[in-house]
Amino acid sequence: MKLPYNPNDKNSILExxxxxxxxxxxxxxxxxxxxxxxxxxxxxxxILEKYYFxxxxxxxxxxxxxxxxxxxxSTPLKQLQTNEFRSKERLVLNIINYLEVVNQxxxxxxxxxxxxxxxxxxxxxxxxxxxLDYLIKLVDxxxxxxxxxxxxxxxxxxxxxxxxxxxxHELSEGDTFYLGACTKGGKGGNLRAQPNSDIPAxxxxxxxxxxYVNHIxxxxxxxxxxxYGKLISSVAIAKIQTIEDVVISKFKPYYGKTIEQxxxxxxxxxxxxxxxxxxxxxKAILGIELNKEIEEFEKAEIIVKxxxxxxxxxxxxxxxxxxFKYEEIVNEEWDDSDFKDILEHKFLFVFFQFxxxxxxxxxxxxxxxxxxxIMEAEKVWAKTKDIVANGQxxxxxxxxxxxxxxxxxxxNSVSHVRPHASNAADTYPLPxxxxxxxxxxxxxxxxxxxxxxxxxxxxxx
DNA sequence: GCATGATCATGC
DNA sequence: GCATGATCATGC
Numbered sequence: 017m018k019l020p021y022n023p024n025d026k027n028s029i030l031e032x033x034x035x036x037x038x039x040x041x042x043x044x045x046x047x048x049x050x051x052x053x054x055x056x057x058x059x060x061x062x063i064l065e066k067y068y069f070x071x072x073x074x075x076x077x078x079x080x081x082x083x084x085x086x087x088x089x090s091t092p093l094k095q096l097q098t099n100e101f102r103s104k105e106r107l108v109l110n111i112i113n114y115l116e117v118v119n120q121x122x123x124x125x126x127x128x129x130x131x132x133x134x135x136x137x138x139x140x141x142x143x144x145x146x147x148l149d150y151l152i153k154l155v156d157x158x159x160x161x162x163x164x165x166x167x168x169x170x171x172x173x174x175x176x177x178x179x180x181x182x183x184x185h186e187l188s189e190g191d192t193f194y195l196g197a198c199t200k201g202g203k204g205g206n207l208r209a210q211p212n213s214d215i216p217a218x219x220x221x222x223x224x225x226x227x228y229v230n231h232i233x234x235x236x237x238x239x240x241x242x243x244y245g246k247l248i249s250s251v252a253i254a255k256i257q258t259i260e261d262v263v264i265s266k267f268k269p270y271y272g273k274t275i276e277q278x279x280x281x282x283x284x285x286x287x288x289x290x291x292x293x294x295x296x297x298x299k300a301i302l303g304i305e306l307n308k309e310i311e312e313f314e315k316a317e318i319i320v321k322x323x324x325x326x327x328x329x330x331x332x333x334x335x336x337x338x339x340f341k342y343e344e345i346v347n348e349e350w351d352d353s354d355f356k357d358i359l360e361h362k363f364l365f366v367f368f369q370f371x372x373x374x375x376x377x378x379x380x381x382x383x384x385x386x387x388x389x390i391m392e393a394e395k396v397w398a399k400t401k402d403i404v405a406n407g408q409x410x411x412x413x414x415x416x417x418x419x420x421x422x423x424x425x426x427x428n429s430v431s432h433v434r435p436h437a438s439n440a441a442d443t444y445p446l447p448x449x450x451x452x453x454x455x456x457x458x459x460x461x462x463x464x465x466x467x468x469x470x471x472x473x474x475x476x477x
Numbered sequence: 478g479c480a481t482g483a484t485c486a487t488g489c
Numbered sequence: 490g491c492a493t494g495a496t497c498a499t500g501c
Contacts, residue, residue, distance in 0.1 A: 419482085
């Protein structure tokens with residue numbers, strides 16, 4: 017069959033691909049597509065390959081357009097209130113072959129062979145739409161900038177090293193910065209063999225963090241980049257230092273200093289009462305202008321948490337996460353739950369400690385939750401889901417105060433559930449009536465990290 | 478002194 | 490109006 021483009025010529029492929037812009041699959045593809053039933057189901061990428069580019073999916077290790085060296089990837093966008101586009105999710109790349117990766121070097125790896133040059137097709141996801149009717153918004157090729165590539169190489173090494181250590185089953189997206197190892201494949205996850213361990217490991221694929229994809233989108237859409245400040249200013253620095261190295265070396269001179277002293281030393285004037293005070297102080301220490309975002313943190317989706325320790329090392333407060341919605345959690349599975357997603361992020365903890373009523377900077381620490389603790393957190397999540405689903409939130413009403421069955425600090429050493437609302441009347445709707453109160457809504461709650469956990473497993477380790 | 482439920486304050 | 494970081498109040 018004569019193709020409408022030359023699959024061996026990159027420019028020809030790109031030119032043909034860009035004709036997709038502003039169209040839906042239904043408009044862009046051959047009419048034979050209409051003979052198939054893709055109502056809601058199916059995979060955008062497969063339809064794009066088969067009915068637009070008119071080829072059958074080929075071997076796993078070569079890029080889709082092998083001779084042109086171009087890998088085709090389609091991925092959904094969401095639109096903000098401001099009309100700007102953001103990635104709806106991480107960009108999932110090829111599956112990690114645990115048995116083979118340990119014998120590869122980055123330059124010869126299946127990741128690099130396949131994804132060095134990617135043809136990206138971004139479509140606008142709209143709830144309730146047929147997959148054929150999503151509007152294609154952006155189409156372009158993507159090459160990793162040199163500085164990013166150095167960080168990605170290090171990420172790849174971290175993933176490889178963990179597999180080499182027989183810990184493929186403990187991989188987490190939080191292990192790395194831009195390039196992640198995300199779970200892929202149905203409920204329960206397809207299990208695969210791994211080298212150096214008999215434990216079957218969940219199938220995972222290389223993926224680019226959602227925050228990284230947002231930067232790809234901004235770059236392709238030619239959005240202004242001036243709103244970002246960089247920690248790593250050149251490839252030369254990226255080759256010898258990690259994001260972690262750079263951040264820690266900038267914070268270290270301020271260890272042991274009070275907030276007042278740090279402000280004096282950085283010469284930045286900040287309102288210590290402002291909600292954004294700690295975020296601003298972090299930027300000041302890192303040498304980032306206050307009106308800019310930290311590019312590397314956004315790309316890696318690093319969650320910064322400031323902790324104030326009491327003199328006995330116990331954090332003054334537990335650490336909160338966003339509220340969960342009762343109607344959503346009962347329909348979630350752990351593997352695609354919001355809570356697991358958060359816990360698989362990379363965190364930067366900034367520890368201050370009270371010393372004679374003054375706050376002193378102790379240290380900063382990059383951290384992601386170990387596998388065994390994520391499994392502990394899963395118990396908290398599962399119990400919470402169960403209690404909501406069965407309408408058993410309220411255990412007892414004592415003096416007008418509702419005691420709940422939500423997992424408390426005694427239930428689990430990692431995490432607990434507690435209210436997080438303006439007041440008791442600040443609620444989310446319930447999926448089922450609560451047995452004791454017959455309620456249709458309940459005070460907003462969220463998952464918290466136990467302060468004892470933060471002390472023992474993050475600060476003191 | 479801590480655990481748990483409740484609430485406040487800021488900023489978008 | 491809401492999300493988020495921070496804090497309070499009460500009882501054991």
